[in-house]
Amino acid sequence: MRELITLRVNGERYEVAVLPHRTLLEVLREDLGLTGTKHGCELGECGACTVLLDGVPVLSCLTLPLEVQDCEITTIEGLEEQGRLHPLQETFAELGAAQCGYCTPGMLLSAVALLRQNPHPTREEIKQALSGNLCRCTGYTKIYEAIEAAAERLSVAHQGERRPDAALQP
Amino acid sequence: MLRLPPFRYLAPRTLGEATRLLAEEGPQAMPVAGGTDLLPNMKRRQFTPAVLIGLRHLRELKGISGSPEMGMRIGAGETLTSISNHPLICAHYPALALAAAAVSTPQLRNAGTIGGNILLDTRCNYYNQTEFWRHSIGYCMKRDGSICLVAPGSPRCWAISSADTAPVLVALQARVRLVSVRGEREIPIQELFYDDGMRPYTREADEILQEIWLPPALGWRSTYLKLRRRGSFDFPILGVAVALRREPDGRIGDARIALGAVASHPVEAEEAMARLRGQQPTPALLQEVATLAAKRARPLDNADLTITYRKQLTPVYVRRALDLLLEAEQGSGAE
Amino acid sequence: MDEWRRLQPRKAGPYKVVGKPLPKVDAYSTVTGRAIYADDIMLPRMLYGGLLRSPHPHARIISINTRKARELPGVLAVITGEDLPRKYGILPSSQDETALAVDKVRYVGDPVAAVAATDPDTLEQALRLIEVEYEVLPVLMGIEEALAHPDIKIHEETRNGNIHKAVSYEFGDIEAGFAAADYVREDWFYYEGNNHVPIEAHACLARWEPDPHDPIGGKLTLWSSTQTPHYVHREVSKVLGIPPSHLRVIAPHVGGGFGGKSDPFSHEICACELARRTGRPVKITCTREEVFLIHRGRHPVKMWIKTGVKRDGTITAMHFRSFLDGGAYGSYGVATTYYTGALQPVTYALPAYKFEGMRVFTNKPPCGPKRGHGTPQPRFAVEVHLDKIAADLGIDPIELRKRNLVRPYSRTINGLRITSCALEECLDQVVARSGWREFHAARLAREAEAVRQSSPVRHGMGLALSTYICGAGKPIYWNDMPHSAVQIRLDRGGGVTVYCGATDIGQGSTSVLAYIVAEELGVEPERIHLETADTTLTPVDLGSYSSRVTFMAGNAAIQAARRLKELLHSVAAERLRLPPDRLESGDGFIYCVDDPQVALSFEQAVQLAEARYGALVAAGSYAPPEDIHGDFKGAGVGPSPAYSYSACVALVGVDIETGEVKVEKLWLAHDVGQAINPLLVAGQVEGSAYMGYGEALMEQQIFRKGRHKIPSILDYKIPTTLDTPEIETILVGQPDDEGPFGGKEAGQGPLLPVIPAIANAVYNAVGIRIDEVPITPDKVLRALKAAHSEPGERPLPPPRVTPIVLNELWPARLIRWSPEHLEQRPDPTNGHHQHPRQGESAPHGAASTSSQLPQKGGTA
CATH class of the missing domain: 1.10.150.120 ([2Fe-2S]-binding domain)
Structure with a gap:
């Protein structure tokens, strides 16, 4: 059963219906089209899927979207500011x-x-x-x-x- | 891409609600805090709970308070990063800060909690494998099978206690509080562990580990040494936690030595500890103590590198941990 | 001679683009997350595909029942071996794979069935519902086992037990060589296999576009994380029975390859077939475990080496045997087998050399090419063996090597043509930069200090040299066509589009094309648009393997650009009223070399040329020269239009109580000829050093009870930031006469000397030899305990490589060959130039250079 959740990613709000067992990695890539976040192992063993939760690096492959609705999520797509690179x-x-x-x-x-x-x-x-x-x-x-x-x-x-x-x- | 099996997710707002949900949902439910151990295990189908109960937002599991004079309380939901960075813990319980900082990687420490690390599922390289792999080899008794693949003749499971903080908390004589709808209990951390890879914890399925209590630290020194192949990511293949207190005359007043990753539970080296108490440390004594402590290490062929090697390194690491503490003491003068 | 085979002389410097540390052309797309990799592509109505893999290392398939899976709602197709029965394989000589197992499975992970479903959960469920009944067969998990049980055949087709390939060569007079030696030493070595571990797991997406009017029924497009779209194109076409004209293979951004994405894979073929059957796009993304199972990684190789030397260290003869554990299928294995023997004479001048190699099948994931393809194993053996000889003779290991270095512009005993070679400079550089002499001179004082401080750490320095090819001299399937081709189109607005099949796997091959075309056309690289690795849009490049792309695609690009430049200069000359030979291109202008103010903008020239000649499109091609190898059967592996050279010094600290080896620093000198972009070259050198370090100390693809023991990147160790040593890169060498702007390879060669340099450093530190890679702490500690046991102790024996005992003769016909064979042939160059320089005498055959060589020095 999907649940309707709100994620704040790179300063934008996304309303998205997710299955509870989808990871943040999967939702970012497959539901939000933010494919800049990569995956190398899906078990927390490589770091490729690192995103920031309120500025803190965590692994999106081991994060449940349902648990981070109160966080500001930053992905690689969010590092540019007004078209200027970090x-x-x-x-x-x-x-x-x-x-x-x-x-x-x-x-x-x-x-x-x-x-x-x-x-x-x-x-x-x-x-x-x-x-x-x-x-x-x-x-x-x-x-x-x-x-x-x-x-x-x-x-x-x-x-x-x-x-x-x-x-x-x- | 390796994905999670389906489950329902419940997000209680209080500890009371969490324990109630856990009791109501029964054994099909599991609590999840940082998720850094449970979720990979679920992806490998080592666990397939029908319900996950999220502990992430429970304020009752948060907070680090107290003082080295009075002892300290650490909420089980505190992240390993917050513990390894905490100034009082770094200064007065350095073994714990070192152990927390030695867990896996920065990202995992930012998400993983001390409670989750203490209750880390025991590990074995016949068990921490995907469903495909375990199906291929025929499963082991810890999940879906009937025998131990490491020691097929053995009636028990030999999965290894692999938490870095566990031996440290044993050496520091920490206590833990568990709560459930049935009530709560506070026990010395040793009593949380069973020497059984299948069921390594005395925690009941409906209990939540709420907090850890550290005794006063004045006069104690502690350290933690971890053997692993790489500087990060790796679980310990040996963890040595030592805490000791010296008398004003230089004799060792009390000493605690606990070994991680050498059995299904953190192991206290009682004989070695007893040999140290009341003694003036000499190189010969430390070597003897290290050898005594190493007798408690009985590794099997279910982790990285060879059994012989892990066995041989135990006295080396114990002696190095003792040397570190005694040299540091000499360096800074008696406290 | 075909007109396209003529190399262009090198453009005169100084260069505007070549040699500059520019960002890669895709740098901004990768650092912003815009770069699209195979798994990032999502198409409407896309299905998720996956493979059911064998749980048994060796078994006969009795039956497969897919009914329950097919009936599961959300499952659109299920296929098994009988749906794709045609055999394939990367080498025409090893067509031993099927996309899905037919009758038999040969390793844990061998694909058995494939499913396409609407979502990942249904896919997983469907794969579980497929019922396969197996009859388990006896399992062979190693070289010795496979040789000992010829009755248990993994492949019915092999003629001799489980021997996939055996070869035997004698170059020069080996007996005379050993007879002339003052000292002969023999050693056994073992090199454990390992995986490439690209951070991106293999992924692909196939799309079928039906066309009822087309007798084939439609067209198929495959996006795949592959290093070799051209070969994938061939094999998918063959297995699906779809003509190549109806199939398009595209490599999008590839997240690392290192050789692991060079084979056509089952998941690629199955995605295509599932897409064709369902009429919907199908994506298959491998898990990390599957990457370890499809493997194609470094072969485990057991090696025996015997070398004869004069008292002064001059080598008189070398006899080398290699036994390769090939795993379950052929892959590139025949080539790998040859590569374990081919390059020994390219590093050291061997007057007589005998090589025998064999590859056996085992019930493990198939091995294939990994960075250095078949040469890191012998490099480790040879360099450690020579160190032992130096110690035996009491000769400085540098001196011993110097006595035997191969010479520039020479011909090896196995017939390989050597051109530019800065091996000695590499050696001198690493020795000087590492402070080698001072370090060794201070040995006693350092050890005394360690003892005084009761430090358990002992330091040591070791050294090794190596050679690698700049592209395989022969294509994988026999043909006379170019190995690489580049097409350039000029737009009347001044745009430049470069089309090339070359596949960027992170090494920067696309960028190199841009730099080269920009330099030739005299425009800025940012102006250039690149279309690469697309079998429909781009002319063929054989792929990113054998370090061939810079050399081959680079030369093709120069040729294409020159052809356009000629047109531009002809119209510009007319407009500027100057002879064409007074014109040069640069900074977006075509200008007079005598007065740069007299100039025409690039755009103006393009428009004039388009008005004169019509659409401005030109192509260039490249194939290596013919006469760069011997004329014996098997001479096709080893030749290359040029060779890169490397030298490495490793500084290690060994903990004598724990056996832990810490590599503190690596100095790596590499002869890359002219660096097209020194930043990218340094990146390749550093990455190679890193990977070599991992192989030397920790990486191993190991098995237990028929299963991969550690198929995850937690348990399979690759170095982290906290492990990787400091790396100092030193680029040396002169531009190569045939390389584009003089460039040579850098992607693989620098890995080779790292492993033996570390092994030799461990010996230097603590006096023990671990003749088996990886050098793990348990092996070191065991050797230390065996070497330093107290009376009464009974330590385990030190780790030792068990020799392979053959009960019969080497199972291959001996081929004898000498370079004199070449000299007796008429010289095809007809008095063309010769290459010996600076008074060096030309050893065997150096004079027989081919007509495809440029004029010596060109216009440089």
């Missing part, structure tokens, strides 16, 4: 942090949560924060570099708050 998206693209790109959405969401909490993470703190996201292509190095570069850009942008556009230029 600095992490820019640096991931520019510095080769995405190869096949399949782990990238989950990786980016973990990184967004990290920089919100810790704007200047050390390499070790980055490794800890990403330790739930497996990547099979990059060897992680370029991902660390991209996060460090984004942290730098965000801090420059923060200092020159009046001119964020100019400050965000590479």
Whole structure:
């Protein structure tokens, strides 16, 4: 029996009738068309399906939509603001942090949560924060570099708050 | 894509309502908190409850309060992340913070709760497999089968207690409170466990683990070491929790050593603990204690790496945990 | 000679695009979640498909009853083996698979039936309702078992027990080689197999569009996460009996492959058939467990190696035997078998070499190609074996290797043509950058310090070298057509559309096409629109395997772009009143090299050319030169238009109490020729180092009681951020004469030296040898305990590779061959150029280069 629920995803409200046993991953991808959230194992063993619940990274493959109606859900589609990429998206693209790109959405969401909490993470703190996201292509190095570069850009942008556009230029 | 089996979902608003629903729905119902253990197990059809009762929003299961002087209360619904980040827990019950931080991955710790970790289903690599795999091999007694595939001649199930926080809470002498429509009980955490892979907990099907009580911590030091292959994701293939208190003259006043992932329940190394009490720690004594503690480890071939290896590493990890605590003490002076 | 086979000379630098660290062309679609992967595609009325797989490793099918499943509401089709009986397989010589089992199942996971249903829950229920009765057969789970029981046949067609393929070659005079040796050593090694573990599980979606006027009945489209749409096209067409003209295979974004998406798969064929039967789109998405079961991963290989050396370390002869555990089906296995032997002489100059290889069938998921295809196993064996020889002789392992390095522009004893080769530079670079000499000089002091601090960790450094192909010299099925083709269309608005069958699996092949075309046409890469990996829209590229795409599609792209540029320059020359040879293209202009102010915009030139010539479309093609290999049967595996070279130093810390090995850093030097994009090359090197590290220490596809023991990515260990070592990438080398802009491969080669470098480092740290990959802590601890037992202790014996004893002769006819065979042939180049450089003498056959080579140096 489907239940009518309301989800708040990337600032938008979705009313959707779901079967209780559908995971948030399935509902995002199959009901809401938000296919940017990927799946690699569906058992909580890879991190590809990471989304943010009220800013906190969790696995959508192990989340029941019925339980998160009171949360703000952020997926990869929600990182752009008014058509402008998040600095992490820019640096991931520019510095080769995405190869096949399949782990990238989950990786980016973990990184967004990290920089919100810790704007200047050390390499070790980055490794800890990403330790739930497996990547099979990059060897992680370029991902660390991209996060460090984004942290730098965000801090420059923060200092020159009046001119964020100019400050965000590479 | 691996998917969940169908179930009804109920969302009680109070603990009282939750226990009532659990009683009404009977054994076909299961409570779910973080879901990080139950949902994968359901996807593999290790559990197929008809009803899930969500504990996520129950305020009675939330909160970390108290002090190291008086002891602390931890709501069973607190996430592992909130425990590993809690300043008082980090400072005074470091073993618990370490164990909580050692569970799986950041994402799982953000969702997974301490209650869920304590009540983690026992694990076995003949059991934590998909329905297809278990069907292929013919099922084991823990679910749908009649024999133990690890030890086919054995009358019991040898699935392993794999919760990182469980041996720590045993070493810290924590107590837990369980509530049901029949009432509530508070028991030393050791009494929550059975040495039985099939039914590893004394929790009744209608009971909900509400909270954990930690005794006062003054004078105690504690640590947790975890053996696993990778820096994250992996369950322990050995967990060593040690808590100890020293006398002003340097002798060991009291010591608690508990081992995880070596049996179907967290194991206390009583003989080793007794050998330590009242003694001045010397390298020879610590080695002896480590060897004694390791006698309690009886791994079987149902987890990562070999039995011999996991057995051989037990004294190494016990001694390293003791060394860590005693060196730290020397470093910072007696408290 | 076919006109398309002529390579173009290299464009003169400096380059505007090539060599720059640009973002990948799809970078923004991947970082925003816009990139569409196979499972992201949803079509109206789409059905969910799935496969019922065998629960038995080896069994005869007595009966299949699908009635209950078919009668379940919501089930639209159920098919079994008799519905798709035609055999297929990636290699024409190994047509041993059926989409669904016919009569017999050969491993746990062998597909038996397929279902299409309206929703996932009904699908699961239907699969449970299919009743299959099996007669269980005896099971063979390893090489030795399969050899010991020729009576239990996994495939009826094999002539000799369960031996799928056996080969035997002798190059040069092996007996004379060993007779000339001062020292001979033999070793056994074992390399456990492993899986690719792409983060994206295989998925596909098939759509049937009926047309009653068409005798075939309609057309079929398949979107699939495949590395080889062209081969999938061939095999699906064959099994379904649909002409290739009526089938379209598209690879959308692919979430990693590493070789695991290179075979035509049962789920692809079944999705197509279910779509045809139901008239509705059918999607099949594999679970992670299914990825481990369909496998096609690294073969477990047991190896025996015997090498003769002079006192100074010069190799006089090598004899190498490999035994491959192929699993239940052929897959690429014949090629894999050859690859375990083919490249040994491409790293070290072997004056005499004997290779014997065999692949056996077992009741396990079929093995196939994984990054490095058949060469990481022998690389591990050879590099560790040479380290042992160096230790035996008391020679520095670097010196020993230096004495034997293969030379640039030479011909190997097995007839392979070597062109550019910066192997020695790779070696020198990693030695210098890692501080190798200082590290080894400080050994005693470091150990004393560890003891003083009572640290259980001992450090060690190890080294290894390797070689890899830049594309297989021969296609998988015999033909004379191009291996890769590129078509470019110029739009009168100045747009450039590049069409190529090349399949981007994350390595950046689509981006490489854009950079190359942009460089040639003198436009910015952002202007270029790319259509790739679509068997209807794009000309054939054979696929993303054997590290072939940059080299082959790149050269085809250059040719296509040159043809258009010629047209543009001809009209521009006329308009600017200049001779065409004074024109160059760059920055969106065609300009005079003597006065760049005299210029025409790219758009203007396109419009003039379109007015003159009509629609502006050109194609380019590439196939490797013919004369790059010997002329014996089996010489088709190993040749490549060029080889990449790599060297690795590993720094490890070994905990002597726990056996745990921590790789602290890897230095990896790679000869990529000219990096088309150094950012992407470094990404390939780092990814290879990571994967090699995982294979060296933790990854293993292992079985118990006939079942995959750990078919999940929790239990099958792949390295996390907290495990992966620091990686320092060093790109070396000079542009290759035949590579596009001088580029060579980077996707696979850098993996190869990592595994033996780590193994050698463990030995350097604690003095024990683990001749079996992966080097897990239990093996290390066992070896340490055996080596350092106290009197009275009775430790377990150290881990040791059990030799395979053959009771009969090697089951393949010996083929003897020497490079003199080539030299006796007339030189087809007719006095074309020769390649030995800088006073180096040309060993065997170096002079016989083919007519397809560019003029030496080109215009560079």
